[in-house]
Amino acid sequence: MSSNDTQGLTIEQLGIRIANTVERWMPSPFLFAILLTYIVFFAALLLGELGIIEQAEGGTAGPLGLIEHWFDGFWDFLAFAMQMTVILMTGFALAYHPKANAILVRLAHIPSTPPQAVVLVAVFSMAIAWIHWGFSLILGAIFAREMGKVAHKKGIDVHYPLLAVSGYMGLGLTWHWGLSGSGPLLLTDSGSVGDGTVFDMLPNDGIPITETIAHGYGITLTILSIIFASLVLYAITPSGKQARDITEYIPESELFSQEADGGEEDGREESKAKTPAERIDNSLILGGIIGITGFTYVFYMLITDGLGAWDLNVVNFGFLMAGLLIWTNPSAYREKFGEAATAAAGIILLFPFFAGIQGIMSGSGLATYIAEVLIDASTAETFPVIAWLVAAITNAFIPSGGGQWLVLGPPLMEAAEGLGVEFGHAAMAYAVGDAHTNLVNPFWAIPLLAITRIKAREMFGYAIVMLIALTPFLAVMLYLLPYEALALF
The missing domain is CATH 1.10.287 (Helix Hairpins)
Structure with a gap:
């Protein structure tokens, strides 16, 4: 066995062990939302009893007061939950159009080697995620599957689980820095940031995307990250005996039966309906x-x-x-x-709980306390790295970037104000942490797993490898990349 084969086997075995442990012990995202509610409730209760934080003026003290804050916040973000639902569903509908699939099939014929196939799927997924995360979530998975099919036909030994990871890279890296990134877009409306002292800090018209998504800082970070991630994927792509063909996961007869039947219908034959209605x-x-x-x-x-x-x-x-x-x-x-409604069920259920958590944090003074801790632990230079780490850790509990913003947005912006860090700079650093750790969070991978027929433990080994490889790169970028010097507008 060659050294390359040994390295590939080691990476795969380590990844499978980690993913198996996660799959066995990790609760559902909904249970995480419930657990986080208890954690925030008791943290606010304890810090309040110790006199470290103070209830909002006029509020009821003690457990009853915290429950009131929870209830008051529970339905504050129904509009935002609906916005996130529509993003996912519009992306789903666009991705499943037959013409979109035809384009993917043509693109899948471009690569001639396994690394080229893996990198093309990843670059496509990351670029599309910058435009629309819901589109990339579905289209990246479909492209990974189509690439596996074409590679099988052409005799290219591409590792199908790594193709699945490539299709997920958009959600695992670039989506929150792009045109549908929930955190930066919520800043465009100061009333959407959430209750708390940060509300009064923002301009009445919010922070435009020229200071976040369309800022040279965000664009530069996106381009450099896509290049770096592509190089890593190219380097770790197994081939030969280490590569597992798509037919090990999906029967060949099923894979190519749709082509024999003429592919997916686009519904236009319904235009021949007979009744006026x-x-x-x-x-x-x-x-x-x-x-x-x-x-x-x-x-x-x-x-x-x-x-x-x-x-x-x-x-x-x-x-x-x-x-x-x-x-x-x-x-x-x-x-x-x-068909997309099922995929949006998690957003509809979880977001009221995230809003309730934010209500407790704001009403109890916990959000302000967290901001003070961040300020004490940071300098203006290190704050982007600290914000990235805080968002990355929180993503383990709140797998939605928008849901995280409801909880983290006010204290992060308050800390940024205290340290003299631009709001747009702080928001983009937060967005990096949220997106990056999706590589170890299976919540958003559920549609991809269904489309590719890959099990979580079969792909998350390589996803964890990508997470580890990206961590020092992102830390250096967030620390060294200048914000003001890269302004485009």
Whole structure:
């Protein structure tokens, strides 16, 4: 056995052991939300009894007061939960259009070696995630599967579990730095940051994406991270006997049966419906006109108001209209949204609990206390690294970037204010920590596991390798990369 084979086997065995342990002991994300509620409740109760933190003015002291804060906060972020749901569902609907699949098949024929196949899937996933995380979540998984199929046909010995990791890299690295990143986009509306002292610090019109997503700092960090991650993936790609073909996970007869049947239907045959009601439901004209109208208006807002118009509502409206424009058939588009509803169930259930946790933290004074601890532990130079680490650790409990923002946003922004760190700089550092540790959190990988037919323990070994490799790189980038010097606007 060669040294390369030994290295690949060691990485794989270590990864499988870690992933098996996680799979056996890690509770569901919903249970984590419940556990975190208890942790925050008792932490606030203890610190309050010790006099370290103070209840909000006019609030009830003791356990009853904390329960009141929990209840008051529980439904504060219904609009935000709906925004996150729509992001996921519009991405799902776009990714499953047959034309999108046809493009992926053509791209899958480009690579001629295993490392090229792995890197192409990863670069595609990371680039698309910067545009729309919901789109990348589904499309990255589909591309990994299609690449595995094409590689099997061409006789390329590509390791299918690593292809799955590549398809997940968008959610594991770049999504929160991009156009649908929940934390930076919530800053565009100062009323969405959450209750607490940070609310009064932000300008009335919030922080535009020119100071976060479209800032040279975020763009530079994204490009450099994609390059570095691609180099690591290229280096660790096994080949030969170490590579496991897609047919070890999905039967060959099942893989290629869709091609024999003509592929997935796009629902346009429903336009032949006989009744007037069915003709209206499947009207290509009605769907196309409203899609063009909505999509055109998004361009109009961006032309007249510039990038300052880009917020979560514009993101969702634009992709909702784009989906209708691509599908054209309203009935087929509605059916795809029905299929996406299952994937959005976690957001709908978990976000009220995250909002309740944020209510306890703000009302009890715990958020302010955390901000003070961060300030004491940081300098203006080290704060981005500290914010990254705090977000990374919290991601183990709150697997949603938006949900994390409800809890961490106010204290992080308050700490940034105290240290003289730009709000946009702090938000992007937080976003890096949240996205990076998705590589060890199976919550968002559930759709990918279903599409690729990979088990968590079979892919998360390599995901952990990527996490470890990226950690020193991101730490150095966050410490050394200048924010103000990279401003574009």
